[in-house]
Amino acid sequence: xxxxxxxxxxxxxxxxxxxxxxxxxxxxxxxxxxxxxxxxxxxxxxxxxxxxxxxxxxxxxxxxxxxxxxxxxxxxxxxxxxxxxxxxxxxxxxxxxxxxxxxxxxxxxxxxxxxxxxxxxxxxxxxxxxxxxxxxxxxxxxxxxxxxxxxxxxx
Amino acid sequence: xxxxxxxxxxxxxxxxxxxxxxxxxxxxxxxxxxxxxxxxxxxxxxxxxxxxxxxxxxxxxxxxxxxxxxxxxxxxxxxxxxxxxxxxxxxxxxxxxxxxxxxxxxxxxxxxxxxxxxxxxxxxxxxxxxxxxxxxxxxxxxxxxxxxxxxxxxxxxxxxxxxxxxxxxxxxxxxxxxxxxxxxxxxxxxxxxxxxxxxxxxxxxxxxxxxxxxxxxxxxxxxxxxxxxxxxxxxxxxxxxxxxxxxxxxxxxxxxxxxxxxxxxxxxxxxxxxxxxxxxxxxxxxxxxxxxxxxxxxxxxxxxx
Numbered sequence: 001x002x003x004x005x006x007x008x009x010x011x012x013x014x015x016x017x018x019x020x021x022x023x024x025x026x027x028x029x030x031x032x033x034x035x036x037x038x039x040x041x042x043x044x045x046x047x048x049x050x051x052x053x054x055x056x057x058x059x060x061x062x063x064x065x066x067x068x069x070x071x072x073x074x075x076x077x078x079x080x081x082x083x084x085x086x087x088x089x090x091x092x093x094x095x096x097x098x099x100x101x102x103x104x105x106x107x108x109x110x111x112x113x114x115x116x117x118x119x120x121x122x123x124x125x126x127x128x129x130x131x132x133x134x135x136x137x138x139x140x141x142x143x144x145x146x147x148x149x150x151x152x153x154x155x
Numbered sequence: 156x157x158x159x160x161x162x163x164x165x166x167x168x169x170x171x172x173x174x175x176x177x178x179x180x181x182x183x184x185x186x187x188x189x190x191x192x193x194x195x196x197x198x199x200x201x202x203x204x205x206x207x208x209x210x211x212x213x214x215x216x217x218x219x220x221x222x223x224x225x226x227x228x229x230x231x232x233x234x235x236x237x238x239x240x241x242x243x244x245x246x247x248x249x250x251x252x253x254x255x256x257x258x259x260x261x262x263x264x265x266x267x268x269x270x271x272x273x274x275x276x277x278x279x280x281x282x283x284x285x286x287x288x289x290x291x292x293x294x295x296x297x298x299x300x301x302x303x304x305x306x307x308x309x310x311x312x313x314x315x316x317x318x319x320x321x322x323x324x325x326x327x328x329x330x331x332x333x334x335x336x337x338x339x340x341x342x343x344x345x346x347x348x349x350x351x352x353x354x355x356x357x358x359x360x361x362x363x364x365x366x367x368x369x370x371x372x373x374x375x376x377x378x379x380x381x382x383x384x385x386x387x388x389x390x391x392x393x394x395x396x397x398x399x400x401x402x403x404x405x406x407x408x409x410x411x412x413x414x415x416x417x418x419x420x421x422x423x424x425x426x427x428x429x430x431x432x433x434x435x436x437x438x439x440x441x442x443x444x445x446x447x448x449x450x451x452x453x454x455x456x457x458x459x460x
Contacts, residue, residue, distance in 0.1 A: 009166045010295040017164070020283075020300050024163070027276075035315050038322055040267035041208045044258065048316035050269040050403075052323045054333025054362070057355075063342050086196025087203055087264065094265030095203065108202035115199045133341060138334045138355030140341060 057138045063131045064093045064149070066109060068123040078109060078126070086112045092128070099128060099150055106152035127151045166294035167302050169287040170419035173240050175302075176247075176287070179277050180238035182410050183254055184231055190407065191261040191268070198223050203264045210259055218260045226260075229253055240287060247282025254278050269316070273411035276308035292424040305414035310372050312408050313390070317369035327370065331362045339401050348400035368393075375415075387412050 012020070027045075034045035055061065066078040080089040087109055092099065099105045110123040128150040133140050187194070197204070198220035206215070216222055230253040237246035255278075258271060280301040287298065317327065324330040336358035340348045351358055368389075375386045391409060398404045 007293040010169075010293055010297065012164060012296040012300070016297065017160070021160070021163070024304065031311065031315065035318055035322070038319070040262075043207050043209065043262050043267045044255065044271070044275050046267065047319040047322070048269050048272065048312055049319045049323070050316055051335055051339060052316065052320040052330065054320070054324050054330040054335035055338050057332075057334050059334060059338075061338050061341050082193035082196055086193050086198075086200050088193065088266055091203065091265035095205070105202055108200045112196065112200040116196055135334055135337065138337050138359065140337075140352060 055135070057135060059135050061133045061135060061140075063133075064096060065089065065129050065131070066092065066106070067127040067129055068110070069125040070121040070123055072121040074121070078113070078123070084113070084116070085109050086116060096128075096149070103128070103150040103152045106150065107154055110154045122154075124154050125151065126154065163300055163303050164296040165299045165303070166296050167298040168419045168424055169284070169291040169293050169295050169298055170289055170422060170424050171417065172281065172284045172287040172295075172298045172301065173289045173291070174418040174421065175277075175305075175413060176240060176243070176281055177238050177289075178413060179274070179281065179410065180234040180250060182407075183234050183250060183274070183278065186274070186407055187227065187230065187257065191258060191271075193264070194218070194257055194261045195220065195223050195227065197260065197264055200264070205265060206263050207259060207267075210263055215256065215259065218263075223257075223260065226253055226257060230257060237281075240289065243285055243287065244282050247278070251278045251282060270312070270405040270407045272312050272408070273305060273308040273414075274407040277305045277411055277414070280304045290422060290424065292419065302414050305411055306376060309408060309411050309414065310376055313369040313372040317366050317372075320366060320369075327366050331366050332359065333362070336362055343401050345400060345402065351400075365393075383415060387415055 030045040034042035035047045038047055038049075040046050040049060066080060067075055068078050069075050079085060080087055080092055082088065095105075106126040106128060110126060113120075114122055127148055130147050130149050132145045132147065134142050134145075198218055201217070201219075204217065206217075209215075230250065233246045233249035233253060236242055237250050255275065258275070262268065284295065284297050284301050287295075320330040321327045324333065334355070337352060337355055340352055340358075344352070372390075375383065375390075378386055391412065394405045394409050
């Protein structure tokens with residue numbers, strides 16, 4: 001069996017080559033600067049910081065969530081995700097200090113829920129909660145401690 | 156310098172770019188609806204909008220429900236056109252600009268995802284190749300450069316994450332000796348993974364393994380054939396295990412592993428041709444041999460034209 005020779009390679013011209021290498025150098029430079037900046041603020045060239053903070057083996061593990069009283073008299077866990085409220089749990093945790101100082105921000109969660117789910121029972125009162133588990137040599141010890149960080153009566 | 160330049164632009168058949176476009180552009184739409192799918196709902200919670208550095212430097216508009224919905228429809232239309240291979244530059248650049256804006260909005264509410272680097276690079280480099288037909292076996296240096304950029308971005312996703320871990324914890328072993336897997340599993344672990352909470356030493360060992368693999372990941376860029384396929388399989392298994400353990404899938408990175416695969420073989424293109432004359436070792440034709448070796452080479456290439 002004979003095969004046809006592959007068609008001739010399409011080469012890059014001098015200019016096309018130069019800007020491509022300049023672009024690579026520039027992008028890698030930005031990426032290096034973003035990595036060095038060590039803050040997610042540098043997105044899209046920020047540090048690839050997924051799970052990059054390793055807690056101490058004796059640290060405490062915090063997990064925040066939001067509870068709500070609703071118009072039909074029940075207390076529910078607020079869905080902190082894209083389709084529930086548009087606000088993710090990590091986003092709440094990323095702005096925890098800001099919410100504790102300005103609990104009226106919790107109203108935004110109730111409002112977003114109301115606009116996304118107008119026909120469901122609405123939130124009347126929101127509670128920002130945090131569970132804490134203690135670690136000892138990398139092992140969870142003792143019961144979970146639950147704390148109320150902030151609350152807000154929805155207007 | 157010439158060796159580096161040749162490596163960066165090792166020619167790749169244009170068909171490979173066409174196929175990669177046919178996968179990655181539709182994936183951008185999937186991404187919008189399944190992964191970075193909080194952009195439209197975010198429009199209802201402007202109080203949480205906290206623009207990133209890039210949003211404070213560039214005059215990006217504050218997202219409103221109308222703005223993000225327009226952005227969404229333009230992006231979908233541009234992705235469909237670009238996936239078909241038509242208007243590769245116009246549609247491609249539209250996707251690049253709109254998708255970047257989409258991601259920047261999505262990441263401006265207090266949480267940034269780290270699985271998009273390769274896909275961002277992909278939408279930035281794919282338009283530069285220009286016209287690429289599905290059945291075009293012509294090797295192109297422009298295609299080679301684009302593919303190499305995506306490959307590098309995939310690998311940097313791992314390598315730079317090891318760097319970030321080392322920076323945050325002082326040294327690589329600082330991260331590896333911590334309780335990060337315990338932390339991740341106790342916050343969002345599946346029942347399967349929770350069993351491991353009783354064995355923190357196993358998790359610590361896994362942390363050592365992970366950071367070692369991430370630091371060594373650049374080796375993958377220089378693998379070929381079966382070894383490359385095995386390496387790809389290894390990293391994809393890592394993502395599967397991570398997904399089963401803590402529900403994090405990294406699919407935007409996973410899909411970009413396709414940049415390592417000789418996709419054109421799906422169309423029966425690119426099987427190493429038997430040259431009629433001995434391959435020239437210098438001059439114009441010398442680079443042709445790079446073509447067939449820049450992807451997986453399997454033993455099962457028996458198809459004939």
